[in-house]
Amino acid sequence: MSLLPLPAPAAAPSPDRLARGVRLLLTVLPLLLIGGWLVADRRSLYDGAGRLAAAHPGWLLSGIVLTCLTWVASAVVRQGAIPERMPPLLLLASQFAAGAANHVFPASIGAHAVTLRFLQGQGVPLPRAAASLALYSLVRPVAKVFVLLGLVLAAPELLRPSDLLPHSGTLLPAAAGAAAVLAVVALLLTLVRRLRQGCLGFLRTALTDARRLHTMPSRVLALWGGAAATPLVQAGVVASVGSSLGLPLSWPQMVFAFLAASTAVGAVPAPGGIGPVDAATVFTMVALGAPLGQATATVIGYRVLTVWLPLVPGLLTLSALVHRKLL
Template sequence: MTPDPALTPARRARAYAHTALTLAVLPAVVWLAGRHWPVLHTGAVRLATADRAWLLAAAAATLTTWPCAALAQQGAVLRRLPPTALVGAQFAASAAGHVLPAGLGSGAVNLRYLVRAGLTLAHAATALAVKGTAGVAVRALLIAGLVLACPGVLRLPRGGGGVPAALCAAALCLLLLSATVRSRGRAVLTALRGHGVAVHARPARAAALWGGSLGYVLGHCAALTAVAQAVGLTLGPARLAVLYLAASGAAALLPTPGGLGSLDAVLAYALTTAGAPAATAASAVLGYRLLTVWLPLVPGLLVLALLVRRRTL
């Protein structure tokens, strides 16, 4: 029997390590929620009376994210994948990513799907890396483009107390990344570069990769913007997009499942430092997370079980 690539000893060790870190982070998140419970309660009440039309627009924007993720994944794979199963796998992967920490669930589901679709384990892992690299590049380019196109859209809070800590964290991440690349990443980077060249030699695949990655990010930005409009948050779409991109990037450093707690806290902090009232910011974050995480969670797990039963995973 062929061993499951998602359960190799190395991946199992990483899962244990990330789970331990998650257990260390979650108590702090619970403590913060308890300390700011009045603000969260007020935000939930405001969300209950929000504009329904804007909430429906936010739900529609959320629904576009999974086809966009599927499009990006197809762009990173040279062979054609069944579109229905591919979208279903992305939906299931998002649910799994909200159960396991630091993207391990979504990565394992996508890896298993690609292997079941006929790719070798090495090619499947490289395709996932190409997709992930494109996603990071799109986010960085969007932030740079929005900052250049809309001067003043990104303002640091007065006092800038968190800026040195953020710079130190970024420097530490870069050091760890460079150490990993020097020790064992050369072969991985060579394979990644070769696969990327092969993808970009086919314009349709390159367009799917970059278009899907861009559409995925814009879908999330649109969902947050629509929820903000629903609860009366007056920040503009460009500024909301920059704040979301920065907050989601910062929250990725904390290994909680699907950014649970970490993204909520960082995004709420970003909105309040940008001038939004605390209760309104809490409403926007609660509404965004409700649409993108909690409501799709059970259907996503059901789709995951169905794909496993049909041996698509």
Template structure:
């Protein structure tokens, strides 16, 4: 007879293999696209090298602000007052860890350990992370709904290939089967618990403002990073359109569990920019610049901060 512990280990290994398989597939697809479009990426990199330094510095400042916004949202998701400096450092470290493991597992693990080290029970810590993630998703959808009327005709699907239509049909078939699956019930219970926690935190206006304000600032600052980069490389798209394209592309890329949206976000963002009329080289340059400011430059310092927090037993 299988014990509950053995069953949990087995399910954990199955999930890990599934994530690894999806990650490998997406990364191989990304490498294929890089090889196929290498001349465009090379030209984009040279264009980025000659970009306006003032706009790039503005984008870097907005990228730094995303960690403060994330810390504010995380504070709003819990009742206990968290140590500010360690909270900010944890968000910086979590952003680096999020680029190493798929589906946000790295960032979630860092924040979970931080909240538990601050004295929150495991259940409440997980609930706080779910509340923060739910608020972030709701804010993104709300921003898309607000910006779409201001940019009519911007969001449109590219021509769909037979392979894409087949995959979409398979996804719809999977959704039709899910309600009969036990996983669907677990997802519904998790969402119900998150909505209950969100309603409960609105008893405190300060917590509600911190959660929703931090979530809004986080999404807006990421939009500002991309807007600043597009200004730096002279990409001819208005700021509101760039913001809407980023929100739509990042929301679509979140459906693929790659580390930090590696490959999925890059492809979705480049496609969104080019379909909306941006030159291919300029779009590639903007995506490279956005990744440079939000991933590659802070990655090593973030890992160093992560190591310091672990050594000091803050995680």
């Protein structure tokens, strides 16, 4: 009796075929995210669009122009954080796509992931690309604090100097939390040798690149100038929307409200800062004398201009960059 032949084992998918499948998934994923976000947050989009429809068109146009300048400022800072010269238009496109990804994942994970892949695609080694992201993440909040302090000094009527000092009830918990984090990090670095070696290597790379960048005047100007301009441009969008809706606050007051709110709660890991920054901005505007309804409408309008309008083209740009193997 003859034995039936055994079926041949299924061939494993080739690496090229697997890579094509992953790339196709990454190309389609942004479109799926668009649909999910439209379903989840459709009420905010509808309310914001309805309020903006009755707003002053000239101020709205100003807000749209300033929104576009936020991507330019972000690209300038990214260029300032890396010694190699990046292709300007591709770098700007990557930051447009990164802005859309930033509104999907918390703590700027989406924007950093897009930028990291872009830098690697331009031939920057992974350790140096990661060091560039770390420098970018460090410089931006430092520059924002200096911009906020400069605004307070230029317009002292916005805030009394005593208001800048933390209350005793919040200082002790904050200091205890910082000390606990530092203690845990020090313990991990002491006990885990591989982690300690990796961190030391990363720090050496980051410090080397930072020293090199600060010997290049063009990079220093791009890094620190762009980092200082970014929050001012973002605050300008808020002030433009507020002016279009007749918010009874001056431009310095609206700029201060956004800068103070985003500085105070910007570290909360929400996608694009949506939620904590919005609530803090509304609270600060009300404290400065704005009606609650108009302050809320201003923040909603700001999110429509900076999140909803560029979301679809931004994610489509992300898909195109992935499809062209630039990410």
